[in-house]
Amino acid sequence: MKDPFIVFWAVMIFGSIAWYGFLVFYVGFSAGREILELVRVLDKASR
Amino acid sequence: MNLALLDWIIIVVYLVGCLAAGIGMRKFVHGVEDFAVAGREMRVNLGMASLAATELGLVTVMYTAQLGYEKGFAGAAIGVIMCLAMLLVGGTGFVIEPLRNAGVITIPELFEKRFSKRIRWLAGLFVALGGLLNMGIYLRLGGEFLVHATGLPPHWLEWVMSGLLGLVLLYTALGGMLSVLVTDYLQFLVMGSGIVVTSVLVLENIGWDNLLASLHSAWVGARSGSSPPAAHPFNPFHRSSFGWGYLVWQIVFQIAVATTWQTTVSRVLAAKNADTAKRMYRRTAFYFVGRFLLPGLWGAAAFVYFTQHGGLPEGLTSLTAMPHYLGTLLPVGFLGLVIAAMLAAEMSTDSGYMLTWATVIYNDIITPTLASPLSPRSQLLLTRALVLGIAMFLLFYGLWYEMPGDAWDYLTVTANIYLGSVFTLLVAGLYWPSANSFGAGAALVLGAVGPVAFLLLGRKYTIAPEVAGSSSFALAALGMIVGSLATSSKAAES
Numbered sequence: 001m002k003d004p005f006i007v008f009w010a011v012m013i014f015g016s017i018a019w020y021g022f023l024v025f026y027v028g029f030s031a032g033r034e035i036l037e038l039v040r041v042l043d044k045a046s047r
Numbered sequence: 048m049n050l051a052l053l054d055w056i057i058i059v060v061y062l063v064g065c066l067a068a069g070i071g072m073r074k075f076v077h078g079v080e081d082f083a084v085a086g087r088e089m090r091v092n093l094g095m096a097s098l099a100a101t102e103l104g105l106v107t108v109m110y111t112a113q114l115g116y117e118k119g120f121a122g123a124a125i126g127v128i129m130c131l132a133m134l135l136v137g138g139t140g141f142v143i144e145p146l147r148n149a150g151v152i153t154i155p156e157l158f159e160k161r162f163s164k165r166i167r168w169l170a171g172l173f174v175a176l177g178g179l180l181n182m183g184i185y186l187r188l189g190g191e192f193l194v195h196a197t198g199l200p201p202h203w204l205e206w207v208m209s210g211l212l213g214l215v216l217l218y219t220a221l222g223g224m225l226s227v228l229v230t231d232y233l234q235f236l237v238m239g240s241g242i243v244v245t246s247v248l249v250l251e252n253i254g255w256d257n258l259l260a261s262l263h264s265a266w267v268g269a270r271s272g273s274s275p276p277a278a279h280p281f282n283p284f285h286r287s288s289f290g291w292g293y294l295v296w297q298i299v300f301q302i303a304v305a306t307t308w309q310t311t312v313s314r315v316l317a318a319k320n321a322d323t324a325k326r327m328y329r330r331t332a333f334y335f336v337g338r339f340l341l342p343g344l345w346g347a348a349a350f351v352y353f354t355q356h357g358g359l360p361e362g363l364t365s366l367t368a369m370p371h372y373l374g375t376l377l378p379v380g381f382l383g384l385v386i387a388a389m390l391a392a393e394m395s396t397d398s399g400y401m402l403t404w405a406t407v408i409y410n411d412i413i414t415p416t417l418a419s420p421l422s423p424r425s426q427l428l429l430t431r432a433l434v435l436g437i438a439m440f441l442l443f444y445g446l447w448y449e450m451p452g453d454a455w456d457y458l459t460v461t462a463n464i465y466l467g468s469v470f471t472l473l474v475a476g477l478y479w480p481s482a483n484s485f486g487a488g489a490a491l492v493l494g495a496v497g498p499v500a501f502l503l504l505g506r507k508y509t510i511a512p513e514v515a516g517s518s519s520f521a522l523a524a525l526g527m528i529v530g531s532l533a534t535s536s537k538a539a540e541s
Binding site: 016031035 | 075089090092093095096099120121123127225228229232235236239240242243246247259281282333334336337340341344
């Protein structure tokens with residue numbers, strides 16, 4: 001049987017690559033919308 | 048020089064885009080509240096992007112790769128502990144919930160409400176001192192990466208550092224937290240893409256089976272005495288790796304970071320409410336595993352690569368091996384993307400940190416000493432001048448200070464100058480009714496003893512970082528408990 005530490009690190013490494021890839025798209029889309037909303041609120045407040 | 052025309056185009060487009068977005072936000076800054084905490088309008092996904100971008104700097108990539116080079120995958124155990132700490136704090140709201148509900152701009156401001164004005168000032172001084180010393184090596188390590196990965200002549204390092212800092216300074220001083228949030232978002236996208244692409248290319252280049260077998264054989268060779276001493280590459284609990292003592296200290300340290308580290312907490316304070324802050328923590332938690340593990344993977348791959356190619360070339364160290372390896376590995380176009388990604392990492396961290404420490408100096412060291420409050424215009428001007436002053440400090444400190452030991456150890460110990468004591472003050476202040484300002488003062492002073500001794504005497508005498516760090520937490524807690532209990536009647540009278 002494989003060393004449990006190696007199995008653990010393999011899951012963490014491939015999980016991290018997948019998670020980072022997902023976050024770039026998910027946060028890229030949703031945080032982009034939040035920035036537009038933030039700018040709208042600040043613009044209204046500064047008028 | 049490793050960069051081709053396409054690489055330069057990618058880098059220049061990224062830099063110009065970032066600068067334009069950052070400077071564009073300055074028109075929304077009308078006061079210190081907008082400048083320091085973005086008018087408290089930040090929502091959860093933008094908070095995630097900003098927190099992730101700020102806490103993953105080029106300096107992080109360098110020291111985590113160094114840990115990967117020296118300790119293999121086991122070096123990323125700290126990232127796993129950090130992830131668990133973020134989940135714990137994000138799940139329970141421990142410290143961050145009452146802190147956000149208090150409506151303060153910085154942590155020391157809370158101490159004035161709970162303890163006294165003097166404690167706020169003293170805590171501000173320790174927070175700024177620890178934070179600035181900690182940040183002092185960022186530029187040098189960042190510059191080392193760029194010089195080694197791009198093949199620029201080493202004497203360009205100072206110019207690269209100065210130019211990069213100049214760009215960051217421009218948009219941070221003008222737009223404050225609003226510029227930092229927007230540029231962090233862009234930097235998060237570029238950095239995230241670069242990290243994924245680099246990790247895939249590294250795995251493809253070195254081969255998964257080859258990586259595991261080579262790390263294992265280096266460890267076996269070291270045990271039999273046929274190769275230099277090496278740490279266990281997979282088991283962080285092994286005494287040749289971190290060992291139990293170090294990991295237990297890291298559990299306490301990372302909980303303190305999640306609740307007390309001012310740049311992390313500034314995202315909590317800029318969040319719309321406490322629930323947003325908690326969700327931001329929970330969703331960002333696993334990101335911190337990759338923050339250590341993916342650059343650690345590059346460092347481990349660099350170790351295997353150089354071991355199989357005649358050893359580390361002259362002039363390279365465990366710190367500079369990884370960027371040198373990437374410089375030889377990445378093809379045209381990808382190198383430009385990775386350099387842009389690493390510039391993004393450096394810039395988002397520098398901007399977030401400069402803003403945070405300037406805000407602490409303004410809010411907690413200068414403001415409490417003023418006889419009458421400054422006008423909003425003067426407040427803004429002063430905070431911007433402080434950002435400029437911090438940039439100058441970084442430039443000069445980064446050039447001459449030589450670290451005693453690993454980059455990671457230096458960073459944890461300097462952070463501990465205030466982490467141990469301020470964490471104690473926060474926990475006691477929020478959850479222990481008997482805590483008073485005498486105990487708080489004793490905790491602040493005693494908590495700084497261990498880390499300062501490590502910085503001043505660490506070269507002359509061998510002081511283990513976990514001893515310097517854990518003594519800081521223990522002495523701060525002792526100071527708080529003994530100081531508060533011994534003076535409880537005096538505090539009640541006053």
